[in-house]
Amino acid sequence: MADNHAPRHGHAPSTDLAVSQAHDHCCSHDHSHGSEDFDLRRELRPIAIATVLFLMGLVFNDTLHNTPFAIAEYAVLLPAYLISGWGVLTTAGRNSLRGQFFDENFLMTIATLGAIAIHEIPEAVAVMLFFQVGELFQGYSVGRSRRSIKALLEIRPDSANLRVEGGLRQVSPATVNVGDVILVRPGEKIPLDGEVVEGKSQLDTSALTGESVPRPVAPGDTALAGMINQAGALTLRVTKPFGESSIAKILDLVENASSKKADTEKFITRFARYYTPVVVFLSLAVALLPPLLIPGASQTEWVYRALVLLVISCPCGLVISIPLGYFGGVGGAAKRGILVKGALFLDALAQVKTVVFDKTGTLTQGNFRVTNVVTHNGLSQTQLLELAAHVESQSNHPVAQSIRQAYGRAIDHSTVQGYEEISGHGIRAQVNGRTVLAGNDRLLHREAIPHDVCVVAGTVAHLAVNGEYSGHILIADELKPDAAEAIRALHAQGIQTAMLTGDSQSVADRIASQLGLDQYRAELLPEDKVAALEEFLHQARQTKGKVAFVGDGINDAPVIARADVGIAMGGLGADAAIETADVVIMTDSPAKVAEAIHLAHRTLGIVWQNIILALGVKAVFIALGAIGVATLWEAVFADVGVALLAILNAGRILR
The missing domain is CATH 3.40.1110.10 (Calcium-transporting ATPase, cytoplasmic domain N)
Structure with missing residues (x-):
């Protein structure tokens, strides 16, 4: 698991960028426009214009097609084609100049230009237009997933009120040093981690923990960046620079979440790399060989069938809906106060058969x-x-x-x-x-x-x-209110539970009895915990399962790092937890562990539903297209329709 726990402070693509890159890989353009919000009106405008022109051309197409006025058909339908397909055409051109021929844009371009060449202009416009409708839904779905994660990104404070001689100066949080004194007025976000030296207030911690109940603070208490001061003015002495604050570490975690790809995503990417060239050469064979080998075969008819195959075979439904499904899983988890560092760990969570807990601060309050x-x-x-x-x-x-x-x-x-x-x-x-x-x-x-x-x-x-x-x-020490519920929920999912603690045997006996744990070990040194976890890992490998370790991230970093899935009680910003763990429970609630595993199973189920749906429908329509039953209209459904269904299915994870 060494690769899973590499340092995560490099400049990996942000979540927004990573989704855009996946989207651009096989689609015309990124409807989400990088980090901008999805604008439904802006995206609908060209689709609406192209639709009006397309319907006009469709109404008069049959009337004008075989008359001297057929040029009017082109005058209406060609603008509709260019408006709806400009992004596909330009992207295909750019990619071709780079030597990247076999992608979605290339398939769409040659299929539609071929349709125009054999005078099937309405079908060519329909392919591009419905493709753009699919893109619209996809952009909307990505936007929903992004918004749930962006809620975390928006808690970045913009400025700090630095106390200087003669008053206050508004500065960037990045320029404030440890030991400086800042003022946080009611309603403002706390810009840096600090200790309260003057004032009393209630802090909204929901951005960090997901908890809606305000937290009271007084002189001597710690206040963390990202919390919102609800009541009185607070004077804080800064204890950490912004780059090391709890909120900066959370932002780093979320921004890098998309860089950890699941094995399923990697497989689909590799599959599409080989699948697309095969489809292109198969379509070429369908266009060229039958007219040469079958007496009386029409060149136009077989070219049309080849174009149908090209459109049907576009892999967009697979290449987009799979990462979108995982991204929805990460976004859905973030909505629930569970930060997952990437799709890789959603896959691993779905395979967990044993969850091992630390005691202090994890199953118990830690309020000694x-x-x-x-x-x-x-x-x-x-x-x-x-x-x-x-x-x-x-x-x-x-x-x-x-x-x-x-x-x-x-x-x-x-x-x-x-x-x-x-x-x-x-x-x-x-x-x-x-x-x-x-x-x-x-x-x-x-x-x-x-x-x-x-x-x-x-x-x-x-x-x-x-x-x-x-x-x-x-x-x-006292048990957390939901500790027993957490163990029951895990048992209900068929997962074994265990506890490793450095506390005395008598304490461990009492806790294990109260919670109904399957196994437990007491009086363990930190190195003993790692050795005990190795035993659980060995047992799990015999059943092809994985082991998760849940700790508070302060003293358990080595064990969290060694587990197949390291889960930390991030709470109010434990640095070691956020840096070492694969999953961070921001509410410090052990019941969230079972919820995270359930969400991972749900995400993986939806991803495989999308794969089976896309491959199954495409296989049927490829067969129909090869024998001449399916037309370009059916091809549009097979490509865009399947992609659309997969996108809508992936969106269920957020709910």
Whole structure:
């Protein structure tokens, strides 16, 4: 899976551009016009004019066709042909100059010019006109998918109110430095990640998390770029430059989503590369060989059949509807607060047979609180809590934060020296000249600290001072409200569930029992989690399934990276989650995991429906065209009609 987790900060095409490129690959022009919104009126105008001219020509075609006034037929129908087909003709010309002959535009051009040459002008106009109608629907469908993702792109703040001597200056967020102070007025978007130093307010976090409930903030709280200040004015001290802010990372994720192609997309692209030349040479054979080999065969009739085959065989329905289906899946997921980094990971999600969860911050709230302080060696509870708060003063772990919160007083950092974090065990530091250890039972055994308290029901932080056991602090965590629902939903889809945690066996037993997990492992170091995941991966490969790992993205980056599908609880912008994971759950809701897998199955089902529909209908009409039953009118349905049905089918994913 190394290729799946390559750095994602390169300048890959944006989502808009990637869709446009897929669209341009076989179509006349990009109705979405790059990053512009789809304009239905603008797109309808030339189609309406061409339709009026086409209907006029159709009404008088039979009357004028065999008269000296037949020139009037050309005067009406040729402008209709050029208006509706100009994009196809010019694109075919440009591609031919580059040596790219075998694409949709080339097939449409030679088929319609051939029809005009044998005096079947109405059919030629109909092919181009209905093709443009199909393009119109496709542009509308792409626009719908794009809008659901563009909602994320639109949360990019435009300016920041920088506090300078003598007042405020409006500047670009990219020019603001860490430590600068900015003012965010009510109703404004927060331009950069920062700490509130003055003011209280309610923040709309829906752009980042999808949650509609406002989040209260006060001095000391963190506010993230992209949130909207709803109430009072806030003064923030900037903690990250814009390029490293949570919103910038989310934007980078979304903009690069289209660069990860699914295997189905790659197959269809390769298929079209060989399929189109075969169709062209087959049509050429139909036009040339029967008149030479069959006595009395009409050259005009067989050329017409060849043109019918060309139009029927156009691969646009396949080449466009497949990536459009996946793009709709990515857009539909974004609407639900699930950011998928590309079609590749939708395919992988649909194959997941085992979901492995981290515990803290994933299945549980991660909002630890101190419930009991037990002392040894003559220390009081206040003294033990003070020691613990100081030794944990530089840690970002939720347990450390809960201990500092329980202590509730300012910490003199000058008294803490030699801070050392021992991965998977705890912390060692010098506090007022004394060596203090704080961590789990493994840390006590590692440092050979004698103690008689090994099994404690709950999350516990043991403390030792100068090599002697000094007591422990009991910390409680709660399950997330939808954790049990998440496990039930996965079981309903036939997916095995497991949990890997560094917490004690007793805590793991309780959580697993409450949730009904199939398997679980406790007291794991970070490297143990990777080894345990390897076992799940080995088991899954025997059944040709995939394994997803769900973590909070802070301590679980190695495991997220190793899984077939790494899913992170992105929440309010965990950097490691957004960078490492393949899928980010922006609401921190474990129930979204089952929803993401269900959406992936639905997307893949619609994609395969489109493939079967397109190939099946084309096969039938190719046979009918070869024996002379199908005309150019049926050919139009086989090409444009199938593409249109596939596009409408792909649009169902957004709903």
